Amino acid sequence: MNLRALYDTLRQRRRPEDVADMLLPLLQDKLTGQQSLTLRKAANHSLRRSVWQYSAMASIFRPPQxxxxxxxxxxxxxxxxxxxxLRYDVPADVEAFLKKVNPLLGKQLGHNNYLTDRLDRAARAASGIDLPKRQYNKLFRSVRHLEEKLQTMLAEQRRAEFEQVAKHGLAHELSYEVFAQDLDSAAFVAYYTARCNMRSEFTIAGQQRAYDEVADMLFRRCSGRQPSTLARWLGATPSPPAATANWWAIAHVYPAPEVLALLTSEQQGELLGRWTSLLQELAGYLHGIWSQNSFQRDSMIVKRGDDSSTWNAAAGSWNKTRDNWINLLYALGMEFVLEEMCFGKVLRLMAADVVAWHHRAGQGLDPNTQVWAALPLPWEVFLGTATCTRAQVASACRQAGLDPLKSGWLAPRPHGVVPFRPTPELVHGVSVTNPYLAAVLKRHRYFSGKPVLPLRPEVN
Known part of the structure; x- marks a missing residue:
């Protein structure tokens, strides 16, 4: 069975409803009546079945330019x-082109100092470069600008990678061969990844949780189901885990304790190493952003000049990585590591209008902010300039009125199953009913925080 189209959604930002619609023909002969009804709850809201058959929201992550x-x-x-x-959007291809043209100027990749790395007339003659000074300088500047662009591409690619990790973990790293080993596992991975990729809404009521009733139904087709005591009394029988379930693929996007427990020791160790390396990389990345800004750590309210988009993307990636790292420590029975090395969460920057909305609704500052402000910064722990232990985190949580286990600071964060809710059409987090109106509002910068380009009906 060809699952290539379904696999491609792992690197896209398709609506969960559209992924569910793709799953219907693949699973229709395998689902029970109740399972089919559950899947159709989402599929019936797909673009193909909607009145508009259009969405103003991009179906891909923003690629590097x-x-x-x-x-x-x-x-x-x-x-x-x-x-x-030659792929102009692939840094490796651009670097290969630079390695081809750099020797024509007698220079090496990365040597772009205009004063020290250019060749004078004698050096050009000795290198066999028959170019007048003005032309040589023009070519040197062109190559230097291209190398600067390459560095920008690498930075944007890194940021795009972290944005995806913040949403769906390591799902985008799965190969097609691994993904397609088992249909039920692939169905869950694709749908749950799409749920994880949903955009944040402008609200104080909390975001939609990714694990909804459709995701749970697809997951239970892999894991089996243990009915409650009441259900057993009424005659329900347990169903065993599927023999062909691909837990390795599922763990890339949903590393829940029950999933990690079904991996081999080698697979658990490989994931632990991957998440630990990613934590270290993110710590350095966050350090760089922090040093270039002057964030208000005690409130984390964004102010003019703060690079909030880059910070929030990195913070989301750190928190997702940290959660999965802690999950693996518990799965391996290595939670003792937290006694000496327990990195805290990283708080996102919050817009001042959202903070004001919270206060107007009678809510104070998020207590997690107090914990974040009390603990050493993650990169300080990695550099060895500070220590952060389990006791420190527990103490900071108690002072903020939080349960350190239930709040996810010291243990895998528990979650339940939420009802399916259709994906809203969003313009910078604000829900808009009509997707065509949403496209117009987005084009005119409404809700973006930038100067609005006024609508002119007589022109539009």
Whole structure:
């Protein structure tokens, strides 16, 4: 069975309803009547079945901007033809092109100092470079600009990677061969990933939880179901886990304790190493953002000049990675590690209007902010300049009035099953009923925090 289209959704941002609609023909002969009804709750709201058949929300994550303009200009100046198949949005391809043109100037990749890395007339002659000074300088500047663009692409690619980790963990790292090993597992991974990828809403009532009744139904087709005591008394019988369930694939997006318990020791260790390395990488990344800004740590309210989008994406990635790291420690019986090394969460920056909304509704500042402010910063712990232990985290939680276990600071965060709710059409977090109106509002910067481009009906 070809699951390529379903697999492609792991790297996209398709609505869960559209993924459910893709699952119907794949699973229709395998579902019970009740399971089919549950899946149709979501599939009936797909774009294909809707009145509008359109959404103003992008169906992909924002990709890094490619270097096609810079590469073509550099190739033109060097009288070179870009290699066929060169992908301008892939840093490795752009770097390969730079390695091809750099020797033509007698320079190495990364050596771009205008004062020390250019060749003078004698050095150019000795290197066999027959170019006048003005032309050589022009080519040098072109290559330098392209290398700067390459560094920008690498930074954007890194940020895009962290944005995906913040949403769905490691789902995008799954190969097609692993994903397609078992249909039921693939169905759960695809649908749950789409649920995880949903956008945040502008609200103080809390965000939608990813694990809804449709995800639970798909998961139980893999894990089996143990009915409650009452259900057993009424005649319900337990169903065993599926023999073909692909727990390795499921653990990439849903590393719940019951999933991790079904992995081999080698698989658990591999995931622990991956999440630990990612924590270390994110700690350095967060440190860089923190040092370039002046965030108000005690309130985490964004102010003018703060790079909130980059910070919040990195913070979300850190928290997702940290949760999964803690899950694995408990699965491996290694929670003793937390006694000496217990990294805290990283708080996102919050817009001042949302904070004001909370206060107007009689709510104070999120108590997690107090815990975050009391603990050492994650990169300080990694660098060894500070320590953060389980006792410190527990003490900070108690002072803030939080249960350190139930709040997810010291243990895997518990979750339940929420009812399915259709994906709202959002414009910068604000729900808009009509997707065509949403497209117009987005085009005119409404709800974006930027100066609005007023609507002019007589022109539009």
């Amino acid at each position: 490619g270097a096609d303009r810079q590469v073509r200009k550099t190739a033109e100046l060097f009288a070179q033809v870009p290699p066929p198949g």
